[in-house]
């Protein structure tokens with residue numbers, strides 16, 4: 001077993017963290033308060049080469065392996081303190097762009113990947129519906145064939161980047177008679193399509209610089225070439241594969257957030273005094289810091305185990321769920337403890353630590369809830 005990253009990976013990590021500290025961190029507080037996505041920051045992330053990380057260079061990407069992609073998202077979050085940006089970048093890369101690379105025709109790859117990798121276009125994926133979240137097989141959004149076109153009707157909710165995306169991968173039922181989870185297909189919908197509209201952006205608790213949208217498809221006509229992957233097989237082929245990308249790669253941002261919170265808590269504990277000595281001299285505070293470090297290391301190891309398995313092409317659905325479940329719980333515990341160490345100052349918005357609880361809560365919900373991760377793990381162990 002080799003736990004070391006290469007010199008090249010470590011240098012890359014440092015360069016991304018430095019970039020994020022210079023470009024992302026300065027406006028992160030205001031973007032959170034205003035719930036505002038910043039296109040300039042996005043473009044800078046694109047220029048830095050982070051928006052097409054795992055995509056081959058021939059399509060405009062960076063050809064990064066899975067571990068390096070995780071490292072970049074972790075470093076962006078550690079240096080940038082902007083959970084919303086991490087969410088938007090993670091969704092754009094892992095569920096908005098990767099499926100086109102893995103399942104697209106050559107024409108689709110040529111049309112979309114260079115624009116998505118540069119950041120000129122923003123990507124998204126729409127599975128969740130107002131009445132179908134955890135139970136993705138219960139979606140009702142329908143796509144009907146009409147001559148050389150498909151006509152999409154239905155609504156999607158909680159779509160990251162929904163209102164800013166140029167191309168959205170939409171999962172819809174194409175054969176309602178096919179049985180549960182079958183007859184579901186994926187389509188690439190360009191958002192200048194007249195049948196597409198944004199219902200509204202949803203005002204959320206955390207990760208506030210990332211838009212989250214309700215989307216409507218009303219007689220939305222797309223050409224037959226918009227079909228992504230095999231007709232009828234998208235739930236298993238595209239959507240569930242995306243969940244594994246979210247659970248192994250996208251949540252690397254959360255590890256960066258945990259690191260930033262721990263560092264902030266350590267710094268504060270050394271500076272702030274109570275009862276005539278720094279907080280860091282009180283054993284109760286030392287224990288919190290030690291536990292935060294243990295949670296961080298365990299979460300990081302589980303995440304990189306799953307990422308390494310993905311990189312090696314090994315089955316990793318259970319390991320991805322274990323990582324997602326543990327990271328969600330560890331990130332929340334650490335955010336609570338970091339806030340506690342900051343005392344009253346942790347509860348006011350002037351300090352970045354205040355965002356940590358609100359941002360961390362998402363990890364147990366988005367990309368499959370913690371209850372669903374437990375279900376996947378238990379079903380596998382119990383052979384159900």
Ligand SMILES: Cc1cc2nc3c(=O)[nH]c(=O)nc-3n(C[C@H](O)[C@H](O)[C@H](O)COP(=O)(O)OP(=O)(O)OC[C@H]3O[C@@H](n4cnc5c(N)ncnc54)[C@H](O)[C@@H]3O)c2cc1C
Nearest residue numbers: 125126127128132133134158159160365366367368369371
């Ligand atoms: C910030 C954010 C970003 C998101 N981004 C996207 C995106 O880009 N694209 C997209 O398609 N979706 C996205 N989602 C949707 C997200 O994946 C869903 O919210 C999530 O899957 C849960 O679905 P739900 O909200 O409908 O909850 P429900 O499925 O209604 O679940 C409600 C509660 O019941 C529990 N529950 C449900 N079924 C079971 C069961 N069988 N056993 C035990 N407990 C159960 C759940 O765990 C949860 O606690 C996003 C959500 C958020 C909040």
